[in-house]
Amino acid sequence: MTHRPIRGRRAALALAAALPVAACGAQADRLKEVGRPPSLSAIENPTASPGYRPVQMPMPQMEPVSYAPNSLWQSGARTFFKDQRARSIGDILTVKVRISDQxxxxxTTERQRTSSDSLGVQGVIGTQLLKILPDGTSADALVSSNGDMSARGTGTVNRAEDVTTDVAAVVTQRLPxxxxxxxxxQEVRINFEVRELIVAGVVRPEDIAADNTxxxxxxxxxxISYGGRGQISDVQQPRVGQQVLDILLPF
Structure with missing residues (x-):
């Protein structure tokens, strides 16, 4: 019976010892940046990122290209004259981020239930039961049960988000x-805080405006991701140990 408390204390000590080790790498990186502003990320090829995967979506059947004699028009072409809008891998276009969500x-949920049950035996069986039951027992109410349950829940969501900005994006893939x-x-550093904006997705060339937006x-x-990192964002986040305990503790 005395082994369980000892095992519990050992588990707590092991968890307390593992937390500094888990956060050692992150803390070492933070110690290197003491007194320095957050460094900006290097410009890299998005397709070379470890988590990058080419987009695969259902595609319609490709139509063969045909040329008409004495004609400048090519079947399957989207425009007659070439413009400066993005159309090939590596081209750049401007994305106007306009998010206004409210x-x-x-x-409100309310639930209530009341139940009452009783069981009695009469006749010959009831008479015989009264002989063996304690005095004062009634055969009409041998078993009785009552139940009362009520539940009430209330939930409210009030959210308002407004993001307005422009960001340049690169064409990383052209689908069939x-x-x-x-x-x-896009990364913007203001004092000791870096604001990050990430935009990705699939667009139609027809939706690109004449000004390449x-x-x-x-x-x-x-x-679309809009966040930040730095001293202010770090203060707003719980400590590493608290985050681990919130995941492991069942209460």
Whole structure:
């Protein structure tokens, strides 16, 4: 019976010893940047990132290209004259991020249930039971049960988000049907805080405006991330030990 508390103390000591080791690498990197502003990320090829995977989507059947004699028009061409809009891998276009989201949700749930059951035996069986049961027992109410349950829940969501900015994106892939896969990253450092903006998705060349811009609402499979890192973001995050305990502790 005395082994369980000892095992519990050993597990707690092992967890306490593992937390500094797990955070050692992150803390060492932070110690190197004491008194220095956060460093910007190097410009890299997005397709060479470890987590990058080419986009694969259902494509329509390709139509063979045919040429008409004495004609400047090519079947399958999207434009008659060449313009400066992005169309090939490596081209750059500007994404106008316009996010204005507002949601108000309020739910109230109330549930209540009351039950009452009783069991009695009469006749010959009831008479025989009364002979063996304690005095004062009634055959009409040998078993009785009562139950009462009530539950009430209330939930409210009030969210408002507004992001307005422009970011340049690079065409990283051209799909067989002509759609373009784009990805753009932007980092802005203000004092000791770095703001990051990431935009990725699939766009149609027809949706690209004449000034080589496209609205974020016209991006399919859009992935837009806006956040930051630095001293302010670090203060707003719980400590590593607290995050681990929040995951492991069941209460």
């Amino acid at each position: 949601a108000e949700i309020e739910n 049907n002509g759609n373009l896969v784009i990805e753009g990253r 496209i609205d974020s609402a016209k991006i399919a499979e859009a992935r």
